[in-house]
Amino acid sequence: MNASLPTPFDLAVGDLPVPSDERSYRRTQLASWLYGRGARSFDEMTDLAASWRAELATHFRVDPFERVERFPSADDSVRYLLTLPDGQRTEAVYMPYADRKTVCVSSMVGCPAGCAFCATGALGFGRNLKRGEIVGQLLAVAWGEGFAPREIRNVVLMGMGEALLNYDAAVGAIRTMIDPRALDMSPRRVTLSTVGLPSRIRRLATEGLPLVLAVSLHAPDEETRRRIIPTAHAAPIVEIVSSLHDWQAAGGRRVTIEYTMLDGVNDSLAQARDLAALLEGLRAHVNLIPFNPWSGSGFRSSPRRRIDAFEAAVAHAGVSVSVRFSRGRDAGGACGQLSLQGAAGNPTSNASPRP
Ligand code: SF4
Structure with missing residues (x-):
């Protein structure tokens, strides 16, 4: 081939x-x-x-990947380590639920956003993935797990990379996911995660795609946010929130606000109240994500009691909020953990398994 x-x-x-x-x-x-x-x-x-x-x-070649390694987690999710034809590697995570099959896909090799709590950010930027390399992750998971690709009903673009910086490939891949002749998914079951790029969010609003937009905010104030996301200075928080209002004015649905809970960094009650105030007037749901540890990160997760207090304060201010526990932690596949680990975990195969 x-x-x-x-x-x-x-x-x-x-x-x-x-x-x-x-x-x-x-x-x-x-x-x-x-x-x-x-x-x-x-x-x-x-x-x-x-x-x-x-x-x-x-x-054409059908398989976009040279090598596929499969790392199962004790919670039944599976991290896929995928080697591309040029030798670069990226990752996808399969998460089976009782009523649906969900796959988290990457849009890049590594990531240029450099979020301090994220193992992918520590890798730096490798390259953008092509449209077929994004869609191909869904095929690789279906081949590996032994089911038909159209059985995948939920996709989250939350793996490696900032999808809106690889705009054409990411939007093209989403169009393949929702094409009835291709993967025939509901756009309402496709979530695109972004660190918050206002001009790209406004552009996405013109695409006519009723997908779920998830924004990684992680802090309600500039100082804390820039500590967590070094590249955040390019887009002030108020400008991000303004673009979300524009997204909804253009017909966009409720947005998800991703907020990783970091001990002593962004988890005070004052920050919870500031976050709720920032989101006033926006149809938003806040996902509080306990930090998933990785070696060398320098962060700890907020203790459960503080996460609960933060959640209560946000809810008290009238904002929809819940705590989301990530899957695949023991296989290096949870939120913020993707770092091309090849030695950790327990690969069951070093070649694309066949159904
Ligand atoms: S959290 Fe997302 S945007 Fe930030 S470095 Fe990690 S992959 Fe990139």
């Missing part, structure tokens, strides 16, 4: 190359093999003409 070839996931279904007869039908047929049945080679697509399959194999 030629590692430099693109994958079909780099293209919208409407742009897949098909024979000139019955184009629409042929595209649906090819998409059904890729996204419905999870085919991993063109050879498997036995009801496509042999000449078309040969043509496709000349121009």
Whole structure:
């Protein structure tokens, strides 16, 4: 297989190359093999003409990854360490629930935002992922877990990277996720997480995508926020909140505010009240996330009692709030832990397992 070839996931279904007869039908047929049945080679697509399959194999590879390593957690979530054709690596996390299959995907190798509490930020920026490398993470998880790709009903773009800095690839990947001929997901079950880039949030509001927007705020004041997110000076908090009002004015849904609870840094009752005041008039839900430790971070999670008091203060001010415990901590797959660990955890395979 030629590692430099693109994958079909780099293209919208409407742009897949098909024979000139019955184009629409042929595209649906090819998409059904890729996204419905999870085919991993063109050879498997036995009801496509042999000449078309040969043509496709000349121009595309199906699997976007050179190597797939699978790290299961005791809570049934699974971290996927994915090696790209150029040797760079990224990660995805599969989280099974009783009523749904959720996958957390990355938009980059590493991340340029450099959040101080995040192991990915400590890696620095590798490169942007292509559209097909973002969508391909869903395929890799489906192949690895042995179910059809369309069984994935929830996606969160909360893995490595700042998705809005890889705008075209991230939005293109979301369009593939919600295309009825591709992964056929409800946009309401796609969450895009951002550190808060006002101009990109306003641009996203024009895309007509009713997805869930999650903003990593982590502090209600500039000084604390810049300590946690060194690149935060580029976008003052008031400007981020203003862009969220614009998002909702343009038809955007309730936003999620992500707030990692760091002991003695951002967890006082005064900060809880300031946070609630900042969000006044905005349809928002605050997720309080106990910090997930990683070696060398220099932070500790706020103790449970303080998290509960913070939650109560935010709720008392009339803002919707809950505490969210991350999954996959023991496999290095929880929020803020993704750091390409290869030695920790317990990989069950060093090659893409087949269903
Ligand atoms: S929290 Fe998100 S935006 Fe911040 S460094 Fe980590 S991956 Fe990047």
